[in-house]
Amino acid sequence: MTTCAEYLVNQLQAWSVDTVFGIPGVHTIGLYRGLPKSRIRHVTPRHEQGIGFMADGYARVTGKPGVCFCITGPGMTNIATALGQAYADSIPILVISSVNERSRLGLGNGYLHELPSQRNLIAGVTAFSHTVLSLEQLPQILLQAFSLFRSGRPQPVHIEIPLDLIESDASHLPILELPRQGRLAPDPELISAAAELLLKAERPLLLVGGGCQAAFEKVRLLAAALDAPTACTINAKGILPDGHPLALGSNQSLVPVRKLAAEADVILAIGTELAETDYDVVFDGGFKLNGTLIRIDVDPAQLNRNFVPTLALPADAELAIDALLEQLPLSVLSHDSVGAQRAAGVRKQVSQDLQGWADYSRLFDVITQALPNARYVGDSTQTVYTGNHLVELDGPRRWFNASTGYGTLGYALPAAIGAKIADPQSPVVCLIGDGGLQFTLGEMSSAVEANAPIIVLLWNNNGYGEIKTAMVRRDVEPLGVDIYTPEFKTIAQGFGWQAARATDHQDLARLLVEAGQSRVPTLIEVCETAPFATAP
Template sequence: MPDVTGPTSGGEALVAALVAHGVDTVFGIPGTHNLEIYRHLLAHGVRHVGTRHEQGAGYAADGYARTTGRVGVALVTTGPALLNAVAAIGQAYSDSVPVLVVSPGLPLRHPAAGNGLLHETKDQQGAMRAVAAASLRPTSVEDIPVAVAQAFAIMTHGRPRPVHLEVPLDVLLETTDGPATGPAGACHRLAPTAPAGVVTEAAAWLDDAAFPVILAGGGANRAAAELRAVAERLGAPVVTTTNGKGVLPEDHPLALGAGIHLPVVRDLVTEADVVLAVGTELAPADLWNGPLPLAGRLVRIDIDPVAMVTNALPDLGLVGDSARVLADLLVALGGEPARRDPIDLLGWRERKRADAEREGATWLPLVRALSAALPRDVVLGTDNAMFCYYGMLANLPVHEPSSYLFPTGYGTLGYGLPAAIGAKVGNPDRPVVAVLGDGGLMFTVAELATAAELGLTLPVVVVDNRGYGEIRHEMTGRGDPVHAVTFEAPDFAALGRSLGCLGTTVDDPVDLTAAVRVGLLADRPTVIHVRHHERAAPAGGGEHA
């Protein structure tokens, strides 16, 4: 660690403050205006992972954050570079991911009407406020550690959200005579819980229920052990949203898996007399087919009091950290299992399986071939591709929380590859596989070069259905002219090889298993181009492409 007892520039104060909050890795691209930050990264022991596009840096920071539980940091320069990252920050906001995007800003005394400075943007902070939880702008070197502490407070307390930190160009270059002062040390997540009386009442409702059901979202990922204990105590089946997939191992007897949008889940919650929803917005992007027909009592656990009363009003709301509230709920329930007639779990599992296979029929051979190759602790970086949400979501088992990385809500394309890179950087000993469609991969295909340069063992499965298949089906369903959605993909295997990866092409689903297994042993990324021809249109699933 360098000696910072002498004059400290704004750039060094920024890097030192990030390190004080536990940051040791950043994803980004250097540029003219952020060089004073880059100058100090190596001296402070911060690893820089260079991406080929700022959107890729944002997605990589997202994947890193989801899988490590730490803040992911994207470091970009001004104007167009920062705006390139906007889609990724919007996605992190939608999925409640703590990503800090750091950029320079225009000088403090920059003319209000502008003067043509390089990368000049009229309202850079305004653009970021539209997609992030906040945009902070320190105005002195001494203020930088304060702003960093404020950013971490926003990201690590309450509902995780991304934050933008903008340091003016002249402040980056200014120096202070001694070390910059301000809050030091990482913010530790508080674990607030609901009032004891409310927890006791919720426990009584659940214990007395004849048919309790648990719905778990992304907000339950850091409460996997507590969720499992409550489910086992109640004997309650668990269904998850996309972001909650894997929070309960999907081969657990109580796990019905992901796919909260399926018709069987609507029947399930209609029959339930108490539904416990943990860390889920119950959002249209999860449900696809309108709100759930909740017939019994709804108990919600959520860190966000606004989310608590959005989409479905609870009969009982427990605002607090999911792990803490579930732990308190378990204590209130006591150790004796509930006395009730056994729930027909096997019947519900079979109905769920039938619904999932019906929806994903076109993709089942590929899903089964991929599943056969995956280790139990795999992380999947997926994209808004038909194979991922019709095929894999409800049919491919996942057994660890925060292991199915998918861009829900905001619904960006190109997420899967850079998110998988970020996950692998943050979890070098875990197997990671990226799965994308041919249309989505082209949004961030340059990040194949990033993965190759890093020497990552990373199978990249590209399921090629010749364009934007979902939109093609929607055009057909509307009776519209079908155009602008079908195109021939490049030879992705050859493209991967040209960027330093291995590459192979799969025409028969049975060959995908071996290709992924080989890719999981390779010394570099492996692009696996799966040429798939759709046989039937599945049921509609929203604005996916």
């Protein structure tokens, strides 16, 4: 007999799933029946929030869905925060959970892990949440999930299997091949209209979001063809490489870039929500688009949110860019073009505006020189906020963090572990603060167990420094922000990590190089004091 759970594992393996993140529990024991006989690796975090964050980091690096096994009830309420972050940032995660027996659903009799409706609870942070009520539904629902991941807006999907079905006989269910699946192609008439507008533009602007990651080479060709200064969202960082003559960085919240955006006569926005946490991190409503706006997005519902376009093209980013390039003249990238000169002028002004961040700029110079090929996974912390503006890299999927969208704390440590599992060859630097690290501190043991030698660069200001500053600015007496800070070096060593406190930039560079060559995880503590930061 092949149980439902064994069938599930066999089907996932047939679709090239190689890793599952999960914590076994009394309600998911049956799900684990097929895993030991498969080629799928199982990684055990220490909290269900860690399950979701690890799957998120894995998905952002690979572009493939991160797959989770999760227990009924508290497991699902715990993982909901991670799904909220993934939902906001369009990250593909598949959560397979158990749920109480079909005959017990919704009765409120106090069964173990019972919720009034687990599916409805999770539906708000997923593209869809489905309860499998018969074995025959499972192949179809799995296909729907992977169809969404491959061609739609890739957000989390939740599938729950009742306990009375998990170990039922599923020998009759077929192992399916993923069908050849097309992507959403643009309307040729609208492409022609967009190309006509762009060819007539005197002050074009290109806005690029995370939806363009898979098409980054085409984006570079498009920017050159349009001779358009280009701003990338935080999730799109690296799509234009460091030093690109048309690059504006991720500085849409700074005055020089805002001025350029307001003066642009035609704006092309691709794969971006045009949302607050990418374009208005100062939260003053100052980012304006006054010109003709053309939007391209794989999600039709997103096309009219935040900024209403003149032309709205529901389409896959790469297919739309290919269609546009066919109607635009080929252009050789030049540092002397009008667009490059416009971008250079703005970069110079931005550099002047960021002079107050010289300490952080030097810090990142040290890090990037010591680990030139690193990926960076960030929490909500000062090094991440500044790095979003300061750091430019040579490729996508190398810089992502939880300061965008949902904005959760505790993300970076488990997400960095997931990123390292996805790409063991590249150094992975976790940028996190002392407050955020304490949210998911237990995942330090997961890193050792999973053989994921990440590097945690801990920015220690002995509390919730950003919130304390905000309280003072709003004339609120600081309360609850000066928290007890443990001795992180001792804790890390207790988990089996290497740990040290950097004394200066030269010492930090040495520690980073050593950590990049280590086979065990490393914590490097950097205190928010001189020489790393100058007191205001």
